[in-house]
Amino acid sequence: MTPLETELKLRIPATAPFPALLAALGFREATPAQPELSVLWDRAGTLQAAGSALRTRSYAGAFRLTWKGPRVPDPLLKIRPELETGVTDGAVLEAILTALDYRPTLRMEKVRAKWVRADLEACLDETPFGCYLELEGTPAAIAEVRIGLGLSEDLAEPRSYPQLYVLHGLG
Numbered sequence: 428m429t430p431l432e433t434e435l436k437l438r439i440p441a442t443a444p445f446p447a448l449l450a451a452l453g454f455r456e457a458t459p460a461q462p463e464l465s466v467l468w469d470r471a472g473t474l475q476a477a478g479s480a481l482r483t484r485s486y487a488g489a490f491r492l493t494w495k496g497p498r499v500p501d502p503l504l505k506i507r508p509e510l511e512t513g514v515t516d517g518a519v520l521e522a523i524l525t526a527l528d529y530r531p532t533l534r535m536e537k538v539r540a541k542w543v544r545a546d547l548e549a550c551l552d553e554t555p556f557g558c559y560l561e562l563e564g565t566p567a568a569i570a571e572v573r574i575g576l577g578l579s580e581d582l583a584e585p586r587s588y589p590q591l592y593v594l595h596g597l598g
Contacts, residue, residue, distance in 0.1 A: 429496065429508040429509070429510060430508070430509060430510070431499070431506055431507065431508055431509070432495070432505075432506070432507055432508075432509035432563065433504055433505070433506045433563065433564065433565065433566060433569070434504065434505050434561055434562060434563040434569070435503065435504055435505070435561070435562045435569050435573065435583060436505065436559050436560070436561045436583065436584040437559060437560045437561075437562070437573065437578050437582040437583055437584065438557060438558070438559060438582050438583075438584050439558050439559060439560050439578075439582070440558065441558055442460070442540070442551040442552075442553055442558050442560075445549075445551050445560060445576075446540070446542070446551070448576055449542045449549055449576075452544070452572055452575050452576070453544050453545075454542040454543060454544045454547075454549055455542065455543060455544070456540065456541075456542055457541045457542060457543045458486075458487045458539075458540060458541040459540055460538050460539065460540035460551065460553070461486070461487060461538065461539070461540075462486075462536065462537075462538055463484065463485070463486040463487075463536070463537055463538070463539045464484070464485045464486070464534065464535070464536050465482050465483070465484045465485075465534075465535045465536075465588070466482065466483045466484075466531045466533070466534050466535075467480055467481065467482055467531070467532045467533040467535075467589055468481045468482070468483065468524050468529040468530065468531055468532065469481065469529065469530065469532045470527070470528050470529045470530070471528075475532075477497065478496070478497030478498065479494065479495060479496050479497060480493075480494070480495045480589070481493070481494055481524075481529065482494075482495070483514075483517065483520060483521065483524075485517060486539065487541075489513060490513070490514045490515075490516070490517035490520070491511055491512065491513055491514060492511065492512055492514050492520060493509060493510070493511040494509070494510045494511075495507050495508070495509050496508035496509070503580060503583055504566060504569065505585075505587070533589055533592060533593070533598045535554075535588055535589065535592050535597075535598075536555075537552050537553060537554045537555075537588075538552070538553040539551065539552050539553075546564050546565065546568040547562060547563065547564035547565075547568045547569065547572055548562070548563045548564060549561065549562055549563075549572070550563075554588070554591070555595065555597060556591060556592075556595040556597070559584060560576075560578070
C-alpha cells in the first residue's frame with residue numbers, strides 16, 4: 428500500500444515569530460531557511476487529469492522526485508498517496524523525464540525552513556504571494572500543534588501550492 432501524506436497548510440502573516448513558537452513545542456530546526464525550487468512534470472496532461480502530480484525538488488543541496496496521487500476527501504487536511512525518493516543527479520533525472528516525453532509544466536520557487544519533532548514536520552514557507560506554515564504528520568499531532576500555536580482552522584489554505592501559483596499568475 429502506498430503511504431499517505433497528511434498535511435495542513437496555514438496562512439500566516441510572517442514566518443519570523445514561528446521559530447521560537449515551534450521550539451517551545453519541542454521542534455528543532457532541521458534545515459535553516461533557504462531557496463527551494465520545485466518543478467511539476469506531466470505528459471500531455473495525463474497526470475493532472477488523474478489528479479496526480481510528478482514533482483522534482485531541489486532543496487538544501489538535495490534533489491528529490493515525488494509522485495502524489497489523487498487527494499482523499501477531507502474538510503480540513505490534505506491527504507493523498509505519496510512516493511518520494513532522493514536522486515543523485517537532478518540533471519540526469521530531468522533528461523530521463525524529457526526522454527520519456529514528460530515536460531515541465533510549472534516552476535515554483537519559495538524560501539523554506541524545515542523544523543521537526545518526533546511526530547511531526549513543520550515547514551515555514553515564504554512564497555511570492557504570502558507566508559505559510561505546513562504541518563505534516565498524524566491528524567492528532569497536526570491538531571495539537573495548530574492549537575498549541577494558537578492558530579484557528581480558519582487559517583487553513585485548502586489549495587495546493589501549484590493552484591496558488593497559477594491563481595497568482597505565476598504559473
